[in-house]
Amino acid sequence: MSNKKILGYLILILIIALSSFYFLNTYSKDQALLSCNCPPGFQLTEVNTCVARNLYLQYNSLQNSGVGGLKSALPTPRDGFSPQQIDLGRLLFFDPILSKDKTISCASCHNPYKGFADGMPVTIGVGGAVQTRSAPTIWNVAYLNSFFWDGRATTLEEQVQGPLYSSIEMGNTRENLVASMNKIGKYKKLFQEAFPQSKNNSIELDELYTAITAFESSLVSLNSRYDQYAHGYANALDENEIEGLNIFRSFVARCAECHTPPLFTNQQIAVIGVPELEGKPLDLGAEIPNNDPSMRGGFKVPSLRNIASTAPYMHSGSKETLRDAAEFYNLGRGHAVPDDENLRLHWHIWEPNLTDVELDRLVDFMNTLTDESFMPLIPAKVPSGLAVNIIKPMVKIKP
Amino acid sequence: MNFSNKWINVLVLITLFVGGIIMGKTFFAKTSTYVPMPTTAREFDSSAGSDSSGIVSAASLSGDILEVKDGESIVNAVKKAKPGDLIRVYPGKYKETVYIDKDNISFQGVIIEGEWPTLDGEKELNDAFLYSGNGILIENFKIINYKGNGIMGQAGNNFIIRNNWVVEAGVYGIFPEFGKNGLIEHNVLSGIEDAAIYVGMCDNIDVRHNEVYENVAGIEIENSRHCLVENNYAHNNTGGILAFITPGLPIKTAYDIIIRNNFIVDNNHENFGAPGSIVSGIPPGSGIIVMAADDVTIENNIITGNDNAAIGITDLSMGANLSNDPDSEPNPDRVVILDNYMENNGNNPVGEVKILMKASMLDSAPDIIAIGGGTGSCIRDRERYNTFGLGGWGQCATADTKEVITMMLDKPVAPRAITMEEKGNLTYYGVCAGCHAYDVRMIGPPINTIQAIYNNNPQGMADFMADPTHKREDYPEMPPQNYLSPETRLAVAEYILTLKQ
Numbered sequence: 001m002s003n004k005k006i007l008g009y010l011i012l013i014l015i016i017a018l019s020s021f022y023f024l025n026t027y028s029k030d031q032a033l034l035s036c037n038c039p040p041g042f043q044l045t046e047v048n049t050c051v052a053r054n055l056y057l058q059y060n061s062l063q064n065s066g067v068g069g070l071k072s073a074l075p076t077p078r079d080g081f082s083p084q085q086i087d088l089g090r091l092l093f094f095d096p097i098l099s100k101d102k103t104i105s106c107a108s109c110h111n112p113y114k115g116f117a118d119g120m121p122v123t124i125g126v127g128g129a130v131q132t133r134s135a136p137t138i139w140n141v142a143y144l145n146s147f148f149w150d151g152r153a154t155t156l157e158e159q160v161q162g163p164l165y166s167s168i169e170m171g172n173t174r175e176n177l178v179a180s181m182n183k184i185g186k187y188k189k190l191f192q193e194a195f196p197q198s199k200n201n202s203i204e205l206d207e208l209y210t211a212i213t214a215f216e217s218s219l220v221s222l223n224s225r226y227d228q229y230a231h232g233y234a235n236a237l238d239e240n241e242i243e244g245l246n247i248f249r250s251f252v253a254r255c256a257e258c259h260t261p262p263l264f265t266n267q268q269i270a271v272i273g274v275p276e277l278e279g280k281p282l283d284l285g286a287e288i289p290n291n292d293p294s295m296r297g298g299f300k301v302p303s304l305r306n307i308a309s310t311a312p313y314m315h316s317g318s319k320e321t322l323r324d325a326a327e328f329y330n331l332g333r334g335h336a337v338p339d340d341e342n343l344r345l346h347w348h349i350w351e352p353n354l355t356d357v358e359l360d361r362l363v364d365f366m367n368t369l370t371d372e373s374f375m376p377l378i379p380a381k382v383p384s385g386l387a388v389n390i391i392k393p394m395v396k397i398k399p
Numbered sequence: 400m401n402f403s404n405k406w407i408n409v410l411v412l413i414t415l416f417v418g419g420i421i422m423g424k425t426f427f428a429k430t431s432t433y434v435p436m437p438t439t440a441r442e443f444d445s446s447a448g449s450d451s452s453g454i455v456s457a458a459s460l461s462g463d464i465l466e467v468k469d470g471e472s473i474v475n476a477v478k479k480a481k482p483g484d485l486i487r488v489y490p491g492k493y494k495e496t497v498y499i500d501k502d503n504i505s506f507q508g509v510i511i512e513g514e515w516p517t518l519d520g521e522k523e524l525n526d527a528f529l530y531s532g533n534g535i536l537i538e539n540f541k542i543i544n545y546k547g548n549g550i551m552g553q554a555g556n557n558f559i560i561r562n563n564w565v566v567e568a569g570v571y572g573i574f575p576e577f578g579k580n581g582l583i584e585h586n587v588l589s590g591i592e593d594a595a596i597y598v599g600m601c602d603n604i605d606v607r608h609n610e611v612y613e614n615v616a617g618i619e620i621e622n623s624r625h626c627l628v629e630n631n632y633a634h635n636n637t638g639g640i641l642a643f644i645t646p647g648l649p650i651k652t653a654y655d656i657i658i659r660n661n662f663i664v665d666n667n668h669e670n671f672g673a674p675g676s677i678v679s680g681i682p683p684g685s686g687i688i689v690m691a692a693d694d695v696t697i698e699n700n701i702i703t704g705n706d707n708a709a710i711g712i713t714d715l716s717m718g719a720n721l722s723n724d725p726d727s728e729p730n731p732d733r734v735v736i737l738d739n740y741m742e743n744n745g746n747n748p749v750g751e752v753k754i755l756m757k758a759s760m761l762d763s764a765p766d767i768i769a770i771g772g773g774t775g776s777c778i779r780d781r782e783r784y785n786t787f788g789l790g791g792w793g794q795c796a797t798a799d800t801k802e803v804i805t806m807m808l809d810k811p812v813a814p815r816a817i818t819m820e821e822k823g824n825l826t827y828y829g830v831c832a833g834c835h836a837y838d839v840r841m842i843g844p845p846i847n848t849i850q851a852i853y854n855n856n857p858q859g860m861a862d863f864m865a866d867p868t869h870k871r872e873d874y875p876e877m878p879p880q881n882y883l884s885p886e887t888r889l890a891v892a893e894y895i896l897t898l899k900q
Binding site: 037040041042043044053054055057058059060061062063065066067068069070071072073222223228229230231232233234235236242245246247249250251252253256260261266267268269270271286290292294295298333344345346347349350351373374 | 500553
């Protein structure tokens with residue numbers, strides 16, 4: 001062996017050593033990148049948890065119900081996750097590795113640029129499968145006590161498993177998901193960092209649900225112009241918007257009776273008789289999970305926070321604009337209920353006979369409920385190496 | 400509308416109730432220059448806290464008095480008013496929706512020689528008064544021709560609504576919702592298409608000395624706790640006085656309700672409730688109805704001439720056409736019927752009751768009908784009445800409720816106690832943290848940089864927040880935070896200077 005050759009081998013070894021050192025180094029740098037700070041809206045505690053902080057904590061609500069008026073407390077939120085869990089959840093949320101064919105992430109239907117909804121009447125799942133309901137926003141889900149349009153899940157952890165394993169959404173299976181996650185060394189490191197108490201060093205599905213829950217509950221939107229008004233700044237809303245607020249809470253329109261501040265939902269199931277998309281059969285809604293015909297056609301009252309960002313509207317996506325959605329309540333009790341159905345329509349569904357001007361003012365008011373100032377960082381890349389595919393729209397959504 | 404009849408009614412009421420005598424003096428004072436004493440000046444203590452209208456005797460009014468005269472706007476006065484102020488409204492016609500999103504504002508109508516300040520919605524406006532503030536007092540207004548509500552409260556505590564005269568003001572006459580510690584007294588309401596006085600999802604409310612007539616429901620206590628309905632005169636409504644649990648509401652319970660010393664007479668009005676409304680199912684001729692509410696005591700009422708029944712007690716199965724709510728307990732439990740006077744009821748019972756009578760071979764309709772589930776209920780001297788469905792009821796151990804003088808709290812509900820440091824903390828994490836973090840660059844500069852600039856100068860930082868200038872090329876200009884109050888800005892500036900991470 002010539003000296004040259006030895007030198008060549010030495011250089012090669014050096015290159016390998018250097019590159020593996022560099023690789024390992026990047027690896028540990030990645031670990032350090034899992035954030036140790038809480039997202040905005042949260043304060044870090046001494047035990048490394050993030051607790052929700054906002055101006056509504058100045059107030060009480062009757063019977064701790066989390067409903068009331070302008071200066072009322074919110075419902076008790078899900079919080080107390082670690083910054084690392086929240087940050088891991090963020091990466092998972094945007095990672096298509098969670099779906100069967102690695103094309104769909106949570107963010108595909110809960111797109112941050114579309115108010116964490118998807119801008120479509122109903123969602124599209126793996127292989128182009130068409131869902132039957134519209135994707136709801138996940139802003140402020142920390143404050144909700146039931147999930148899905150029919151309210152069938154009571155925790156976010158339970159909710160997460162719905163789309164993951166639905167054949168017409170992400171189409172995955174538990175076995176496949178846990179196997180594909182454990183094949184990605186980077187995720188194994190990140191899970192270890194987020195779940196340091198974990199006994200074995202493989203990724204558990206429960207940890208994945210927790211991390212996604214942690215991220216979703218960090219999506220807080222409580223700083224809209226409406227909120228400025230509610231906290232006492234009278235000039236936050238203009239004359240038209242205040243008129244809209246007064247129509248919204250009046251007993252003619254009755255919006256606030258179900259879309260009750262401060263969350264703009266009272267979290268109840270209501271049968272209101274919304275039309276389905278053209279040609280679709282009646283969605284039985286809450287009748288199915290409750291096995292109760294009196295709830296036929298009932299859906300959870302959605303929050304109206306950031307509602308301007310999440311068109312089209314209603315469970316069926318059948319109302320294109322906020323104006324259309326508001327007008328629905330003006331078209332007559334049960335006007336869209338199929339003739340052969342006898343739904344137990346909610347008592348607040350009546351004939352308010354709002355004028356066109358009043359409907360416009362309601363839209364003006366609903367537009368004041370927009371706040372996306374605590375938008376999370378969308379990762380440029382995710383640990384699976386798959387493309388994130390969440391593209392910032394050219395036109396910014398009007399605030 | 401025959402107003403002289405109403406005056407006779409008012410006079411009857413005044414003669415009946417001692418409290419009314421004081422009011423009578425106010426109403427019928429003869430001097431043309433006479434202006435009534437602001438009752439708030441006697442009873443309102445805004446110094447008791449920033450969030451309370453104290454029912455404190457002999458306290459003085461701390462705020463200013465703003466006067467509104469015919470042709471002027473009450474809303475404009477509200478815009479000018481500060482907490483603690485009294486707005487006095489002189490006779491005239493006011494076509495407005497008065498909304499109050501401030502605390503501790505009092506409204507007092509000034510009635511001169513029988514001329515009332517009148518809020519007239521002309522069937523175009525939705526509501527007359529809408530308040531979200533705490534410590535709101537509304538008295539001496541005539542409210543007519545609104546489409547929604549006469550007076551509606553959303554989450555205001557410590558309210559007083561009295562001496563108002565509400566005619567055909569829409570769906571509800573007086574409707575506090577999500578409120579704690581309130582008084583509704585000496586109001587006269589008629590022609591309301593749902594409940595004239597509707598206490599919905601409230602706690603600690605007294606409803607006293609009111610007259611309600613020709614409404615679908617006279618007085619309704621719904622999904623509320625600790626309520627006293629006393630000394631009211633409910634006549635010729637479809638249903639006189641109701642204590643309900645309605646399923647599907649966010650607050651699920653109704654209990655600890657006393658219905659006492661009321662006249663509940665001839666409530667036989669045709670039901671003109673809106674199709675689909677809950678009260679549209681009330682049978683005409685109903686004196687008192689208890690639906691699913693618990694711990695309701697009915698005592699010392701005079702209940703006469705109600706054609707269906709004096710008292711009906713039912714579970715939620717009678718609330719037809721409502722969706723079930725698994726979180727609403729459907730049975731009326733521990734209903735207590737003490738001494739009452741019932742006569743001449745049940746002369747023309749509705750079909751279902753007739754069927755019951757036939758099935759039970761009764762020849763006259765019962766005074767008291769209980770249908771459906773429920774446990775622990777009792778009645779005193781049941782032999783005095785014709786009853787149906789009270790087989791499982793016991794004999795009451797208690798004789799009266801005289802130890803209960805009021806359901807209101809002895810002190811106003813205080814706001815959540817919050818220090819300036821907490822206020823700073825909530826504002827920092829709840830607002831500022833969207834753009835600033837301690838030692839990393841976000842949208843705005845890091846906190847440690849800001850601390851260096853404003854060391855020992857929180858006021859300087861607070862002033863900058865309110866009206867920022869573009870100081871640094873490497874950062875975007877900060878939007879003004881002038882929507883935060885000066886004290887909040889100072890609190891958060893001080894808090895920011897203490898941050899260590």
